[in-house]
Amino acid sequence: MDLIGTILWPLKWVVELLLVGWHQLFEAIGMDPAAGITWVLSIVGLVVVVRAALIPIFVRQIKNQRRMLEVAPQLKKIQEKYKGKKDQFSREAMSRETMELYKKTGTNPLSSCLPLLIQMPIFFALFSVLNDAQHSKAGVGPLNDTLAEQFGSAKLFGIAPLHDSFASQWTLMTSGEPYVAAVMWIAGIMVVLMTASQFFTQLQIVSKNMSPETKASPMFRQQRVLLYLLPLVFAFSGVAFPLGVMFYWLTSNIWTMVQQFIVIRNMPTPGSEAAKAREARLARKGKLEAKDGDIIVVEEPKRTTTQRQQPMSKDRAKKQAKPGDAGS
Helix, strand or coil: CCHHHHHHHHHHHHHHHHHHHHHHHHHHCCCCCCCHHHHHHHHHHHHHHHHHHCHHHHHHHHHHHHHHHHHHHHHHHHHHHCCCCCCHHHHHHHHHHHHHHHHHHCCCCCCCCHHHHHHHHHHHHHHHHHHHHHCCCCCCCCCCHHHHHHHHCCEECCCEECCCCHHHHHHHHHCCCCCCHHHHHHHHHHHHHHHHHHHHHHHHHHHHCCCHHHHCCHHHHHHHHHHHHHHHHHHHHHHHCCHHHHHHHHHHHHHHHHHHHHHHHHCCCCCCHHHHHHHHHHHHCCEEECCCCCEEECCCCCCCCCCCCCCCCHHHHHHHHHHHHHHC
8 A cells, every 4th residue: 555545544434434324324214225316315425524524624714814814914014125125134034024923913824725735635535435436446444345336336317327427428429339328418417517616616706705905916817717717627627527426526516615605705805895795784784893703783772752742722721831820
């Protein structure tokens, strides 16, 4: 076993445990254990559990990114202070002031990247387990030879093998050999959905969750490029993915899209369009947002009700005024 295999072994074992656990659950409620839909639902359940477990890491990443945005103006001042100074003394002073700022504000430029680095081995283990299982290759743990063979021969709707891909069926079709059109149709629809979900996720960030300062920086141009580049990557690479792996990617994309929507709505970047929309929603509900993010409820003043006076005649008014006149 190589170094990468050794590192991924415990992660793959946990992934197999979750996949087999969901499969046994669906089998227990009466679903056909060899059916493609049973394995597809097991993949969906696996992704949901893994992504739910990563929510704390994702929230930490968002908070770290927000802290970096808050200190960005101060970092810019330090950079402008030493702009054009290339001597060693100036570089050391700039580095020292930058580190002091990070220490004072409790920020770290690498902390926002750490959650992504933690997630990469987990997602790689997910992909590896699904890819091996679809080729009837036993795993390192609960996914034994029998289950791997069952997974490898499973067909969605009884006609589309989960181990097949759009590219493999296209090759058969163009060479004049028998092919399964259902695989191409299902794969084509999923590629469109994967591309659309990835595009919408990036669009939410670019259009709603960037401050004016960020939009004026080179980072915004990079995000604009990713807005169109990442969906194209899914569109071209997706045709080579087996159907089972595509269900994993599609479920993960949809989770990311919904999660991003919730975060942008409730934890937007300060100064962004999403932040202004949130402030407007809070204002309509009689709430204010403090600088630390706490919500302050503003109670409306109670309306005092005035008792309506009944109209009276002149004679009655004179009678009521007499006792007062007498006492004066």
